[in-house]
Amino acid sequence: MPTHTNPTLPREHLLDLTYARPNITNHTLDEHSLxxxxxxxxxxxxxxxxxxxxWLERLPYELVAEILAELDLRSLFDFCAVNQRAMQxxxxxPQFKQILKHNTTALRAMLAIQVGxxxxxxxxxxxxxxxxxxxxxxxxxYIYLLHCTRVCFLCFTEEMRxxxxxxxxxxxxxxxxxxxxxxxxxxxxxxxxxSPNGTMCPKSLTLYDRDSAKKAGIAAHGSQAVMEQFxxxxxxxxxDEFENRxxxxxxxxxxxxxxxxxxxxxxxxxxxxxxxRFMSIVNAPVxxxxxxxxxxxxxxxxxxxxxxxxxxxxxxxxxYEDDDMCFAPSLSSILPPFPxxxxxxxxxxxxxxxxxxxxxxxxxxxxxxxxxxxHSNTFDYLDLTMRTKLRTNLYEVRTSGSxxxxxxxxxxxxxxxxYLDNECAAYRWIEDTGVGPxxxxxxxxxxxxxxxxxxxxxxxxxxxxxxxxxxxxxxxKLHHMGIAHGDINKYNFLVVxxxxxLIDFDCARKTTDK
Numbered sequence: 368m369p370t371h372t373n374p375t376l377p378r379e380h381l382l383d384l385t386y387a388r389p390n391i392t393n394h395t396l397d398e399h400s401l402x403x404x405x406x407x408x409x410x411x412x413x414x415x416x417x418x419x420x421x422w423l424e425r426l427p428y429e430l431v432a433e434i435l436a437e438l439d440l441r442s443l444f445d446f447c448a449v450n451q452r453a454m455q456x457x458x459x460x461p462q463f464k465q466i467l468k469h470n471t472t473a474l475r476a477m478l479a480i481q482v483g484x485x486x487x488x489x490x491x492x493x494x495x496x497x498x499x500x501x502x503x504x505x506x507x508x509y510i511y512l513l514h515c516t517r518v519c520f521l522c523f524t525e526e527m528r529x530x531x532x533x534x535x536x537x538x539x540x541x542x543x544x545x546x547x548x549x550x551x552x553x554x555x556x557x558x559x560x561x562s563p564n565g566t567m568c569p570k571s572l573t574l575y576d577r578d579s580a581k582k583a584g585i586a587a588h589g590s591q592a593v594m595e596q597f598x599x600x601x602x603x604x605x606x607d608e609f610e611n612r613x614x615x616x617x618x619x620x621x622x623x624x625x626x627x628x629x630x631x632x633x634x635x636x637x638x639x640x641x642x643x644r645f646m647s648i649v650n651a652p653v654x655x656x657x658x659x660x661x662x663x664x665x666x667x668x669x670x671x672x673x674x675x676x677x678x679x680x681x682x683x684x685x686x687y688e689d690d691d692m693c694f695a696p697s698l699s700s701i702l703p704p705f706p707x708x709x710x711x712x713x714x715x716x717x718x719x720x721x722x723x724x725x726x727x728x729x730x731x732x733x734x735x736x737x738x739x740x741x742h743s744n745t746f747d748y749l750d751l752t753m754r755t756k757l758r759t760n761l762y763e764v765r766t767s768g769s770x771x772x773x774x775x776x777x778x779x780x781x782x783x784x785x786y787l788d789n790e791c792a793a794y795r796w797i798e799d800t801g802v803g804p805x806x807x808x809x810x811x812x813x814x815x816x817x818x819x820x821x822x823x824x825x826x827x828x829x830x831x832x833x834x835x836x837x838x839x840x841x842x843x844k845l846h847h848m849g850i851a852h853g854d855i856n857k858y859n860f861l862v863v864x865x866x867x868x869l870i871d872f873d874c875a876r877k878t879t880d881k
Contacts, residue, residue, distance in 0.1 A: 393520075394560045394642075395509070397649040397674070401475040404557065407467075416452035428459070436462045440474065440483035440491070462488040465707065470495055470652045472674065477512055480554040480647060486515040495652060496704060502526060512647040513552055513576045523648060524639040531574035531643055540631045541584030542597040551583055552576040554647055561642035568642050602630050650674070653705075655698060657760075657779040662689050667780055668698070672705070675749060677812055679734070679780070683716045686724050711813075735784045737809065737816035739791035744808025746820050751775055751810070763823060772825075777810050777818025786873040787818050793850070793872035794819070802845050803869050804861075824868060830860035837867035845869060851878045 392398070423431055435443060435457055443463070447454045457463060466474055466488060473491060477483045500507035500519040507517035511529055523529040531554065537543040543551075556572045588594035605628040612625035638644070656677070657669040661684070668680040680702075682692065692698050703715065703724045712732035718725050746766065754772070755763040760783065764775040778784045794806040805822040830838050838860045845852060852859070853874030861868045 392565070393563050393645065393648075394565055395645050395648045395650060396476050396480065396512070396557065396561075397472045399479075399557050399559045401472060401479055405475040405479040407471060407475065414451055416450065416455060418450045419452050420449075420456065423456075428456070431456055432460045435460045436488045439485065439487055440477055441481075442484070443488065444478070444483070460488060462492045466492055466495070468707075470672075472652075473510055473512070473649050476649045477515075479557060480512065482512050482552070482554050482647070485513070485552050490515050502528075508651050510649050510651055512649065513554060514578075517651060518648075520639075524641075524644055527636075528578050529644060530577060530636065530641065531647060532577055532580060533572065533574060536631075537575055537580050537584075539601070540598065541580050542588060542594055542601065543580055543584050547583060547587060548575070552579050556643075556646040561645040562637075562640050564640045566640070566642040568646075572643070572646070574643060574646065598631075602628065653702070658693065658698075659780060660689055660692050666692055668692075669779055671749075677711065677748075678705075679712050679732070681712075681714045682724075683714070686715060686717050734781045734815060737778070737784060737788045737791055737818065739788050739795065740809050740816050741791070741795045742806060742808045742819075744820075745811050745816075746775075746808055748777065748810050748812045748817065751820075760818075764820070772823040773807060774804070774821045774823050775810060775818060776821070777812075784817070789875065790871070790873040791816075791819055793875035796850055796875075796877070797845070797848065797872075800844070800848065801868075802841060802848070803872065821870075824861050824863050827861040827863045827868070830857040830862055830867065834860065834862045834865075834867060837862060837865055841867040841869055849877055849879065851876055 420431075435446065438446065443457060447457045473495065477486060477491070494510060494515050494517055497507070497517045499505065499517065500522055501514070501516040502522040503519060505519050505521075507519045509518050509520065509523060510516070511518045511523055513531060518529060532540065534545065534548060537548070537551075538545075553573055553575045556568065556574060558569050558571055560567050584594045585591050588597055609625055609627055616622055616625055652672050652674075654671040654674075655668065656671050659667045664684050666682045666684070668682065670678045670680060672678055687698075687701060691701060701724070703726060706713065706726050706729040708729070710729040710731055712734075713729040714727050715724050716727040717723070750767050751764045752767070753762045753764055753775075757763065757774070760779050761774065761776050763772050765772055776787065776790070778787050791809070794803060797803050798806060803821075804824060807820040807822060809816045810818040810820060841860070842852065842855065852869060852872065853876060854871060859869060859871045861870055
């Protein structure tokens with residue numbers, strides 16, 4: 368019998384086939400402009416305090432800081448509103464400082480949906496530093512704000528405990544009356560789109576934590592069995608009332624058709640398409656953008672922290688398995704705690720004594736930049752939404768607030784800058800000639816030019832033998848300008864309606880040869 372062998376692809380080809388930054392929008396709470404809906408002025412507009420903290424001034428500040436760290440977040444912000452001295456005292460709380468410096472998203476979200484009364488700075492910081500799901504133990508890329516716990520996507524979209532309920536649903540499921548509602552943890556949702564389906568929820572909903580509601584129901588009824596008996600009996604009464612109304616509807620004068628009551632077991636959850644499951648969810652702070660893994664030497668990673676800070680991490684050979692580093696959720700869960708302070712470049716090695724990974728160094732590196740910056744437009748990398756991946760460092764993108772598709776090409780790591788620098792210069796040589804796509808501007812990362820944005824050519828295809836004449840015409844035009852492309856192949860021609868456009872000018876050079 369013939370034998371079959373599995374083909375082996377080079378690692379760089381495998382990386383090209385993966386998506387470190389998925390083209391998925393889950394419409395979680397943190398995608399609702401929290402910086403505008405819940406602005407924070409902590410640490411700004413400070414003046415010398417006129418009034419003090421009264422009796423609290425008699426305590427050592429270290430003790431005051433410990434007290435403030437254990438206050439719930441709502442009370443802490445109320446304390447800050449007392450006077451300038453109170454704001455000054457809160458600014459110095461170590462846990463609070465770390466949250467403000469590294470991740471304000473979860474903090475803003477908690478205040479925005481009014482769950483800050485259930486969580487302290489200590490609790491939130493502990494959750495931010497946790498990597499695993501509280502339910503299954505796998506890597507957790509999200510935070511469930513009603514519990515202030517880390518959860519994975521599968522658990523918060525499948526498990527009932529992460530589906531908050533409305534007041535009528537609490538009575539239906541656990542027999543909790545309105546009198547008992549004030550003591551239950553609740554949230555006020557923000558109007559907007561939720562779930563991967565982008566379901567529009569135009570009104571704010573008051574939602575209650577399911578676990579807490581169930582415990583309250585058991586306590587109110589005396590036992591779970593009695594509670595379930597009450598719920599069953601209540602549903603039976605509603606069904607009897609429905610059947611009576613239905614008979615009147617059928618036999619009586621015209622009237623609105625009665626609606627059949629739905630039990631908890633009959634309700635359609637929708638799971639990952641249920642918007643209520645996403646109203647109290649925010650993304651965890653670490654996101655893998657790009658990776659270059661090498662089993663024999665250092666591996667390099669580009670990470671996004673808190674959706675605003677880009678960090679470059681180098682991991683020494685032998686610290687982790689290659690498969691763990693190539694898989695984004697796995698990598699995020701095994702990284703050591705991130706250093707504090709202002710840094711953008713870290714090196715992870717294995718501690719010789721303990722054998723555990725640690726940051727051997729972390730500092731601020733002035734990475735090289737694209738110097739051929741000639742266009743007036745600049746796009747901030749963080750304002751670009753990556754859509755379809757075309758090649759290793761080439762994506763279809765959109766900017767926030769625009770539906771126009773463009774093409775972005777950028778250097779993932781510092782050794783790719785030289786190619787982009789040369790290509791930016793080449794696009795200046797051919798500007799307004801029609802030889803290449805229109806150059807729309809440069810891409811900046813924290814003020815450093817790392818690439819550029821081009822116009823998108825819809826319905827374009829790479830060259831085929833039938834496009835030979837069009838390709839020859841485009842190439843001849845380039846040569847008459849005194850420019851050699853340097854890398855002519857079918858993939859560097861885009862053909863639309865019989866016209867060929869050249870791309871990938873990283874090897875282009877000026878020449879006297881025609």
